[in-house]
Structures are given as structure tokens and as C-alpha cells.
Amino acid sequence: MNYSEVLKELENLVTETYSLWDHNRVGFQWRHYTWNHTMRVRAMSIELGKREGGDTVKLEVAGTLHDITKRYDGEILTDENGKRLLSEDGLWLNEPLTPSRENIVTQLYDEHNLRGKVHHESGAVIAEKILGMYDFDRDFVDAVRAIVLAHLKPMNLTEEQFDLLYRNIENQILYDADTMDPNVGYTAFFRNIHIHSYFAIKRNGKFDLEAYVQGLPRFVESKQAFADKLLTESAREVAYARQDRKRELADQLASELSDMPMNRKYGMLGVIEYFVSQTEDPHFMDQVNHLKEDWIPERQKWIAETETTQAARDGAQEALERVIDFTTKLEREYKGEI
Ligand SMILES: [Fe+2]
Ligand SMILES: [Fe+2]
Known part of the structure; x- marks a missing residue:
């Protein structure tokens, strides 16, 4: 064999x-x-x-x-x-x-x-x-x-x-x-959403998107020690980049709160809500593939067909670009590339 x-x-x-x-x-x-x-x-x-x-x-x-x-x-x-x-x-x-x-x-x-x-x-x-x-x-x-x-x-x-x-x-x-996998980077973010939302829904019957986003910076910083204590230099390098990536994402999400209707439809807030929609037994690659193959293309169509002003199209496109960037990087982390 x-x-x-x-x-x-x-x-x-x-x-x-x-x-x-x-x-x-x-x-x-x-x-x-x-x-x-x-x-x-x-x-x-x-x-x-x-x-x-x-x-x-x-x-x-x-x-x-x-x-x-x-x-x-x-x-x-x-x-x-x-x-x-x-x-x-x-x-x-x-x-x-x-x-x-x-x-x-x-x-x-x-x-x-x-x-x-x-x-x-x-x-x-x-x-x-x-x-x-x-x-x-x-x-x-x-x-x-x-x-x-x-x-x-x-x-x-x-x-x-x-x-x-x-x-x-x-x-x-x-x-x-x-x-690294459960603690730093977008893979850790994915896991955290599914843990947080599962317990929030169990406890309170609902997931509070705004409160979750506001708590993200603290979550990111609580994981810094894991990055510092890794054993190899290459891993520390990757982990620091992942921590920075997650910090930027937390900032981005905080700014998305200023226009919740638009960002729940086209932006990262919408991605979180999509993840949370399957909280019982989420499958990482299935959810990434859904983002790539359905969620993003569907919204590209909405922008072209239903948004009537140039300003609305630009705002939606910008939000969707954040999702495309996130999805690409999440998949690259999955492959161990970044
Ligand atoms: Fe393991
Ligand atoms: Fe293990």
C-alpha cells in the first residue's frame, strides 16, 4: 500500500x-x-x-x-x-x-x-x-x-x-x-462565535450581535499570552500576524455598528448572523463554502439589481469587499498558509 x-x-x-x-x-x-x-x-x-x-x-x-x-x-x-x-x-x-x-x-x-x-x-x-x-x-x-x-x-x-x-x-x-487553532486568528473567531452564540441562546434565548461585537477586543487581547508562549519562532510569527488580523477585524466590526441595517445585509455583521444561524453543529468548511458559493454571489446580484442609488451601491460593495477579504483569509488560515 x-x-x-x-x-x-x-x-x-x-x-x-x-x-x-x-x-x-x-x-x-x-x-x-x-x-x-x-x-x-x-x-x-x-x-x-x-x-x-x-x-x-x-x-x-x-x-x-x-x-x-x-x-x-x-x-x-x-x-x-x-x-x-x-x-x-x-x-x-x-x-x-x-x-x-x-x-x-x-x-x-x-x-x-x-x-x-x-x-x-x-x-x-x-x-x-x-x-x-x-x-x-x-x-x-x-x-x-x-x-x-x-x-x-x-x-x-x-x-x-x-x-x-x-x-x-x-x-x-x-x-x-x-x-494556535482555537486561540488566534479567524479560525479562533469562528470558534468563538459558535461557542458564544450557543451558550447565549441557551441562557437567554437569543444572541446579542451588538454586545458580541463590543466584547471582541477583550477576547482578542485575552489570547495574546497564547501567542507569546508558543515554542517555535515560525509559529510565533504566524500567531502575531493572526492576532493583528483579528484586531483589525474587531475594529472593522465596531465601525460596522454605525450602519447596522446595511452591514447586516452586506457586511461582516451579516456573516456573523449567518454563522449563528447554524449553531447546533456548524461545519467549518461547509460554512466557508457557503459564503464563497452562495452568500457573496447572491449579494453581488442584489447590489446590481436592487440598490438604486450610486451611494448605496458603493457602500454595499465596500461592505461586501470586507466579507470577500475575510473569507479568503479564513480559507488561507484553514490551509495553514497564513
Ligand atoms: Fe487538537
Ligand atoms: Fe488535543
């Missing part, structure tokens, strides 16, 4: 595994999120691998498998005072969720008593066992296992422990890509 066939099989195994649970939302995740995130992290890892001189094949395989046991994670466990329970490594512990159906991954999970382990540890074991079924060198399998294990960083590592865990550049790279 050649490499691209093996990779395809691994991808199928991961999506099959994610479909074995019936629940949709848990904490900050939803059914489609984990796979969309996996694809983004993998693409970013490969890009960082090229820049840092890492092994992109190891990164591709490890990126595909890194969250393979993530769907076992239920609600975050807390003690009687509401404090989050931590593993020995200082990582959050989750209530384990039992899958409704089985496959080779769930069988291996049971066989190796992985229940209760944080998903970087269980994922590393599963990755090793699965890759062992193919014709990979022992060194390759060990390297991928180590990359998956290092994608979460234990708290309070000694310098020696840190050097051991992150001695391979690939281990640093997947950690960086995985940390």
Missing part, C-alpha cells in the same frame, strides 16, 4: 471513530469541530514543518491522529467547590463518555485500559497501535507517538523534562499548531 492510500485510510479511521458517539455538544466542542480542527492543525503543522525544517510526513500522520480519542472527553470534572480537577500533569480532567458503537480504536482503547487518561496519552497509545498495523519503520512510529503525546504540555515541567518531551522539532510544531 502506498503512503497516500495509508493516509486516506487513517483519515477514514479518524472520521469513523468520531462518528461512534451520539452526543453532539460537550463543553466547547461539537460533532464537526474535532474533525475540522484536525484538518486545520495538520495543515498548519506541515507549513510550520517546512519553515522549521521538520519532517512533514511525520507531522501529517501525527496531525491526522492527534485527537483520535478526543470524543471520549465529556464535561470537565470539578470538585464540590466548582474547581476544575487536574491530572498529575496539571491538565483538566473530563468525565469519560462511552461510545455508542465500536471500532478498532475503541477496542484498542479498552484493551489498553486507556479510560481516564487525558487524550494526548491515550491518543499516543492508539496512534502507536494503529501505525503498527502498517508497514512503517519502528522509528517512524515512535516519533509519531511522541508527537501526539507532546501535543498537550504538562504544567510545571522542569527544564530537563521539557527538553526531553520537546527535543524533536516536530513535537514543538504540533503543540504550536494545536494551541
Whole structure:
């Protein structure tokens, strides 16, 4: 079997595994999120691998498998005072969720008593066992296992422990890509909208667009520390650019509030409302494709056919240009390019 066939099989195994649970939302995740995130992290890892001189094949395989046991994670466990329970490594512990159906991954999970382990540890074991079924060198399998294990960083590592865990550049790279995806850039903005709106609708029965936009600058700044603490220089460079991009977007959105009717129709405010219209189990690439293939072309037609004055056409076109720029960059982030 050649490499691209093996990779395809691994991808199928991961999506099959994610479909074995019936629940949709848990904490900050939803059914489609984990796979969309996996694809983004993998693409970013490969890009960082090229820049840092890492092994992109190891990164591709490890990126595909890194969250393979993530769907076992239920609600975050807390003690009687509401404090989050931590593993020995200082990582959050989750209530384990039992899958409704089985496959080779769930069988291996049971066989190796992985229940209760944080998903970087269980994922590393599963990755090793699965890759062992193919014709990979022992060194390759060990390297991928180590990359998956290092994608979460234990708290309070000694310098020696840190050097051991992150001695391979690939281990640093997947950690960086995985940390960036939910925290910085338009991908993080997409995730934040879907978390914020889901909980707002659950709590108050509605999503307050204006209040959300006003809170965005604080959200962006709260993520700066993630960018500062990334391990590789290439990742910090990308993360700073993503933070700047998101700051500009927050400013843009704040100015869009001065003409809400127009910008809800043609601008980024309208994009947020479109995202929020599917908040139960949003699919990242489906929503990006919808913007590109339907949402934008439809509005281009409206501008030409229904806006009667030149000033209205110009304003609408300008708003739509912001959406086109946003969509292009969101897709480029998805591919790990920026
Ligand atoms: Fe993870
Ligand atoms: Fe991840």
C-alpha cells in the first residue's frame, strides 16, 4: 500500500471513530469541530514543518491522529467547590463518555485500559497501535507517538523534562499548531462565535450581535499570552500576524455598528448572523463554502439589481469587499498558509 492510500485510510479511521458517539455538544466542542480542527492543525503543522525544517510526513500522520480519542472527553470534572480537577500533569480532567458503537480504536482503547487518561496519552497509545498495523519503520512510529503525546504540555515541567518531551522539532510544531487553532486568528473567531452564540441562546434565548461585537477586543487581547508562549519562532510569527488580523477585524466590526441595517445585509455583521444561524453543529468548511458559493454571489446580484442609488451601491460593495477579504483569509488560515 502506498503512503497516500495509508493516509486516506487513517483519515477514514479518524472520521469513523468520531462518528461512534451520539452526543453532539460537550463543553466547547461539537460533532464537526474535532474533525475540522484536525484538518486545520495538520495543515498548519506541515507549513510550520517546512519553515522549521521538520519532517512533514511525520507531522501529517501525527496531525491526522492527534485527537483520535478526543470524543471520549465529556464535561470537565470539578470538585464540590466548582474547581476544575487536574491530572498529575496539571491538565483538566473530563468525565469519560462511552461510545455508542465500536471500532478498532475503541477496542484498542479498552484493551489498553486507556479510560481516564487525558487524550494526548491515550491518543499516543492508539496512534502507536494503529501505525503498527502498517508497514512503517519502528522509528517512524515512535516519533509519531511522541508527537501526539507532546501535543498537550504538562504544567510545571522542569527544564530537563521539557527538553526531553520537546527535543524533536516536530513535537514543538504540533503543540504550536494545536494551541494556535482555537486561540488566534479567524479560525479562533469562528470558534468563538459558535461557542458564544450557543451558550447565549441557551441562557437567554437569543444572541446579542451588538454586545458580541463590543466584547471582541477583550477576547482578542485575552489570547495574546497564547501567542507569546508558543515554542517555535515560525509559529510565533504566524500567531502575531493572526492576532493583528483579528484586531483589525474587531475594529472593522465596531465601525460596522454605525450602519447596522446595511452591514447586516452586506457586511461582516451579516456573516456573523449567518454563522449563528447554524449553531447546533456548524461545519467549518461547509460554512466557508457557503459564503464563497452562495452568500457573496447572491449579494453581488442584489447590489446590481436592487440598490438604486450610486451611494448605496458603493457602500454595499465596500461592505461586501470586507466579507470577500475575510473569507479568503479564513480559507488561507484553514490551509495553514497564513
Ligand atoms: Fe488535543
Ligand atoms: Fe487538537
